[in-house]
Amino acid sequence: MKLKLGCWHFILLGSVAVNSADYSFPPPTASYNITAKLDAVDKRIDGEEEIIWINRSNRTTDEIYLHLYLNAFKNLSTTFMSEVSNRFSSLPDYFYSVCKNGWGYCDVRSIAVEAPGLFERMDVMESLQFDPIDDGNVADETVCRIRLPGAAAPGQVVHLYISFTSQLPHRAPRTGYYQDYLVAGQWFPKCGVLEEQGWNCHQYHNVSEFFADYGDYDVSITLPKNYIVGASGVLVGETSAGAGEKTVRFQEKCIHDFVWTASPKFRVAERTFEYVDLPPVKLALLYQPINQKYVDSYFDAAIATLKHLGSWYTPYPYSHLTIVDLPEKSNAGGMEYPTLFTTDVSWQVASGSQAPMGVTVHECTHQFFYGIIGNNEAEHAWMDEGLTVYATSRCLNTAYGPGNAWKMYLARDSFGLPTTFKHVHKDQRDWIVENQRERGALDFMDKPSWAYVNYPAYRNNAYEKPALMLWTLENVLGEPVFNRIMREYVTRFRFKHPKPQDFINVVNEFSPQDMNSLFDQTLHTPGVLDYAVVRVISQRDKGTKGYFGRGAELALAEKNDPGTWTSQVHLERQGDIVFPVELLITFEDGEKRRLQWDGKESIKIFSFTQKARVEKAEIDPDHNIWLDVDVTNNGRYREKNHLAAFRWGVQWLFWLQHLLETAAIFS
Amino acid sequence: MVFYLSNVIFAAAVALPLFLTLNGQIAYLTMRSEIAQHPSYAWWSGFRFHDGCLAETMRPSLNSGFGPMLDNVELLFRGNFNSFGLTILFAGLAYIFLMAFLNGGALSQFIEDRGFSMQRFLGHSGHYLRHMSAFLTLQGLVLWGIYRGISPLLFSMIDSVTVASVSAPLVWFVNLAGYILVIKLVFIVVTLFDYARIILIAEKKTSSLTALGLSVKFVFSRLQPMGLNALLAGIAILMSTIAGTIFSIIHPSGLFMVILSFLLQQVYLFLLISMRVACYSTEVLLYQQQMAENQQVKKRKH
Numbered sequence: 006m007k008l009k010l011g012c013w014h015f016i017l018l019g020s021v022a023v024n025s026a027d028y029s030f031p032p033p034t035a036s037y038n039i040t041a042k043l044d045a046v047d048k049r050i051d052g053e054e055e056i057i058w059i060n061r062s063n064r065t066t067d068e069i070y071l072h073l074y075l076n077a078f079k080n081l082s083t084t085f086m087s088e089v090s091n092r093f094s095s096l097p098d099y100f101y102s103v104c105k106n107g108w109g110y111c112d113v114r115s116i117a118v119e120a121p122g123l124f125e126r127m128d129v130m131e132s133l134q135f136d137p138i139d140d141g142n143v144a145d146e147t148v149c150r151i152r153l154p155g156a157a158a159p160g161q162v163v164h165l166y167i168s169f170t171s172q173l174p175h176r177a178p179r180t181g182y183y184q185d186y187l188v189a190g191q192w193f194p195k196c197g198v199l200e201e202q203g204w205n206c207h208q209y210h211n212v213s214e215f216f217a218d219y220g221d222y223d224v225s226i227t228l229p230k231n232y233i234v235g236a237s238g239v240l241v242g243e244t245s246a247g248a249g250e251k252t253v254r255f256q257e258k259c260i261h262d263f264v265w266t267a268s269p270k271f272r273v274a275e276r277t278f279e280y281v282d283l284p285p286v287k288l289a290l291l292y293q294p295i296n297q298k299y300v301d302s303y304f305d306a307a308i309a310t311l312k313h314l315g316s317w318y319t320p321y322p323y324s325h326l327t328i329v330d331l332p333e334k335s336n337a338g339g340m341e342y343p344t345l346f347t348t349d350v351s352w353q354v355a356s357g358s359q360a361p362m363g364v365t366v367h368e369c370t371h372q373f374f375y376g377i378i379g380n381n382e383a384e385h386a387w388m389d390e391g392l393t394v395y396a397t398s399r400c401l402n403t404a405y406g407p408g409n410a411w412k413m414y415l416a417r418d419s420f421g422l423p424t425t426f427k428h429v430h431k432d433q434r435d436w437i438v439e440n441q442r443e444r445g446a447l448d449f450m451d452k453p454s455w456a457y458v459n460y461p462a463y464r465n466n467a468y469e470k471p472a473l474m475l476w477t478l479e480n481v482l483g484e485p486v487f488n489r490i491m492r493e494y495v496t497r498f499r500f501k502h503p504k505p506q507d508f509i510n511v512v513n514e515f516s517p518q519d520m521n522s523l524f525d526q527t528l529h530t531p532g533v534l535d536y537a538v539v540r541v542i543s544q545r546d547k548g549t550k551g552y553f554g555r556g557a558e559l560a561l562a563e564k565n566d567p568g569t570w571t572s573q574v575h576l577e578r579q580g581d582i583v584f585p586v587e588l589l590i591t592f593e594d595g596e597k598r599r600l601q602w603d604g605k606e607s608i609k610i611f612s613f614t615q616k617a618r619v620e621k622a623e624i625d626p627d628h629n630i631w632l633d634v635d636v637t638n639n640g641r642y643r644e645k646n647h648l649a650a651f652r653w654g655v656q657w658l659f660w661l662q663h664l665l666e667t668a669a670i671f672s
Numbered sequence: 673m674v675f676y677l678s679n680v681i682f683a684a685a686v687a688l689p690l691f692l693t694l695n696g697q698i699a700y701l702t703m704r705s706e707i708a709q710h711p712s713y714a715w716w717s718g719f720r721f722h723d724g725c726l727a728e729t730m731r732p733s734l735n736s737g738f739g740p741m742l743d744n745v746e747l748l749f750r751g752n753f754n755s756f757g758l759t760i761l762f763a764g765l766a767y768i769f770l771m772a773f774l775n776g777g778a779l780s781q782f783i784e785d786r787g788f789s790m791q792r793f794l795g796h797s798g799h800y801l802r803h804m805s806a807f808l809t810l811q812g813l814v815l816w817g818i819y820r821g822i823s824p825l826l827f828s829m830i831d832s833v834t835v836a837s838v839s840a841p842l843v844w845f846v847n848l849a850g851y852i853l854v855i856k857l858v859f860i861v862v863t864l865f866d867y868a869r870i871i872l873i874a875e876k877k878t879s880s881l882t883a884l885g886l887s888v889k890f891v892f893s894r895l896q897p898m899g900l901n902a903l904l905a906g907i908a909i910l911m912s913t914i915a916g917t918i919f920s921i922i923h924p925s926g927l928f929m930v931i932l933s934f935l936l937q938q939v940y941l942f943l944l945i946s947m948r949v950a951c952y953s954t955e956v957l958l959y960q961q962q963m964a965e966n967q968q969v970k971k972r973k974h
């Protein structure tokens with residue numbers, strides 16, 4: 006069945022007919038045949054590409070938009086580079102390495118188009134114009150458009166023939182080179198996505214990621230013989246290109262980007278993933294010799310992800326997956342690309358921490374929420390990052406159990422002082438709750454990545470708040486229901502470009518209650534969720550006195566029951582987000598009572614008159630609401646106890662004495 | 673004892689408000705029993721967030737040895753001691769100056785070797801305060817230079833050397849060697865300044881710089897001063913390790929155990945402080961012995 010991309014009615018109607026067992030790929034929209042030659046000394050790529058683009062929208066267009074991502078690193082005035090200095094409190098390392106003669110660019114040398122049945126092959130280089138579509142920055146050349154000699158109606162096929170030169174930047178994020186390691190990401194001119202509203206082709210911003218149509222890729226790269234290469238897709242051929250060079254050719258169907266990495270220093274390890282009825286996947290790991298000891302950890306983490314996400318949501322649809330372990334200093338960090346992801350590990354891993362599994366599972370999870378589900382990463386980052394954080398944590402918990410206390414010896418922090426070990430248990434989710442507390446009120450989730458005022462606001466709304474919201478949903482709806490939601494969402498939107506409302510619709514379809522209110526409060530308004538028990542008090546029942554009865558029985562009386570108490574529990578909503586909560590009251594005689602509160606008022610008092618006093622009151626006793634930024638104020642006793650304060654007060658006195666005494670050595 | 677008492681008083685001046693804040697925060701919480709058992713991350717991060725700087729200083733970390741000390745120094749450098757923290761900073765500075773003041777008295781006591789008199793102790797303390805403060809400032813500057821200049825330089829060199837390395841343990845050991853080198857440097861500086869103080873008092877010099885010059889000559893012309901300090905440092909490390917082991921075995925969750933561990937901690941600190949004072953007296957002794965030997969050698973030569 007043919008689907009019109011970008012037409013949401015079509016997709017929703019069409020999805021009903023999609024069989025969840027049907028793993029075949031949809032027909033391509035933008036396919037790329039590229040031949041490239043690497044200048045290994047200058048880290049420069051000369052390429053020729055043919056793009057076969059099919060208008061799958063129901064809109065006629067006489068122009069085509071192209072991304073030239075590497076132009077983000079062309080000079081200091083590009084949108085990417087100028088955003089770096091505005092968004093970070095201290096300039097990231099890569100800013101300096103790019104500025105220090107590590108510039109990158111993507112220069113289009115020639116461009117021709119051809120549309121069978123519409124117009125012959127024709128040079129359109131003259132019509133090329135840069136279009137800073139988001140911010141009007143004329144120095145930014147990351148988006149350009151070309152004019153077609155004729156208007157391409159829906160269904161029309163257009164071929165683009167482009168010659169380009171791409172210079173890789175030095176130690177840049179997500180792409181570039183470091184020593185003789187290189188990651189060619191976003192290195193070729195790439196089509197935007199034609200939607201109902203027109204072309205969706207954003208500039209390359211500092212924090213925003215990518216968006217592209219699915220298609221088939223066939224890429225041949227010529228480079229020195231001693232380079233070991235990893236790329237999106239499957240290696241289908243390797244031939245000698247003379248003079249110490251070779252040509253490697255990779256092919257893959259139904260992906261939306263193509264990356265390759267190369268270095269003479271990589272070592273290669275291989276495994277095969279096999280698990281009950283999931284299709285087998287060949288795994289390749291390109292790693293640095295120093296990280297030999299992490300080879301098993303990398304594979305284990307990738308295998309755990311393919312196994313769990315494959316069984317929970319949908320099988321990994323490609324036959325191959327490449328894991329690339331890059332030098333920490335390359336700044337490439339953990340990054341997802343189709344059928345390939347990069348990850349890294351520090352020479353100094355905190356024992357008990359989940360490195361390098363944490364980042365490996367995260368990037369591998371992106372194979373599902375980015376790779377298989379191709380939402381617009383620039384406009385709705387929470388849909389790929391948030392879902393990935395959620396699923397990563399679920400996968401890590403299932404595969405490795407909860408995180409451990411971190412121990413670090415001789416690690417250096419930014420101040421050059423050796424940090425000692427942190428002797429506390431810290432769940433992987435704890436740090437997210439902690440960040441949420443500090444920046445949860447910054448902005449809201451449904452916003453383009455580049456529109457956030459600063460990096461913490463982006464981070465919060467792309468990664469942290471959505472993950473907390475999803476965990477809360479999972480707990481409140483129950484794991485089986487939420488798992489069905491996720492499975493349905495993935496099945497319905499495989500190889501499509503879902504929007505936030507698509508996800509919300511699936512949730513509401515399966516959830517017994519309507520979840521729109523929660524989505525509204527997280528997607529469209531800033532704020533945090535925090536409920537607290539602020540007071541628990543009891544008073545002996547004062548009884549009553551005065552006249553009682555009528556007629557002959559009218560008399561002064563005093564009634565009281567000395568054994569009865571009136572207890573009050575005061576609750577507060579301390580955050581902006583309203584969410585129904587459960588209250589657990591424990592009485593002195595051991596009785597426990599569960600009550601519901603819709604959480605709407607800012608102050609709420611519950612009263613109980615009975616023989617036993619309230620001993621303690623707890624909000625959300627099962628700890629379902631992960632969005633709650635402070636769980637310590639969730640429960641309160643009626644009576645106080647000083648032991649904990651005493652213990653830590655004394656401990657702190659000792660620490661301080663020790664500090665003073667150590668300083669005195671230098672006096 | 674004077675040293676110990678001033679330590680307790682200074683620390684308590686800051687620890688008490690913290691205890692009160694803590695008490696106000698957690699006395700009613702249902703989480704309190706969990707908190708009493710072990711540091712709860714969720715609680716601690718929330719506490720830190722609500723109560724800011726003061727709580728910021730209380731990191732749940734290893735509860736013995738130099739771990740918490742380093743943690744807190746780190747926070748100090750990061751400027752996380754804000755409003756309340758300024759009190760701590762000033763208390764710390766005042767404490768160090770008080771120690772400088774007392775050092776003068778203690779050293780003269782040891783040099784004169786005439787039995788203890790509070791009057792003379794304080795008198796000498798006052799007399800040498802000017803010089804001791806000068807030493808303290810200068811030493812502070814030198815150590816700051818090591819921290820901000822030499823140490824980062826060394827580690828960036830280590831980074832550039834190890835970046836191409838293929839062996840993780842090797843990288844770890846090179847880093848360890850780097851730390852040892854820095855510690856060694858600090859150690860030398862401390863030794864130099866210790867003897868400068870002794871020389872100033874023993875030789876009745878009036879210029880701190882002359883004393884420092886003589887100290888350099890004294891320390892570098894023979895092995896004993898460094899050897900002695902290394903020995904003393906070794907004993908201190910051994911003591912901390914033993915104390916650390918004891919403290920990590922004791923799990924202060926009940927009231928009795930909290931009191932017990934408190935007493936043990938105080939004994940340990942008292943010993944540590946006594947150790948420092950004893951260190952001055954042995955240094956003085958060593959200096960006097962060496963000088964006496966020198967004189968004999970000179971006499972024989974005549």
Ligand SMILES: [Zn+2]
Pocket residue numbers: 367371390393
């Ligand atoms: Zn991610």
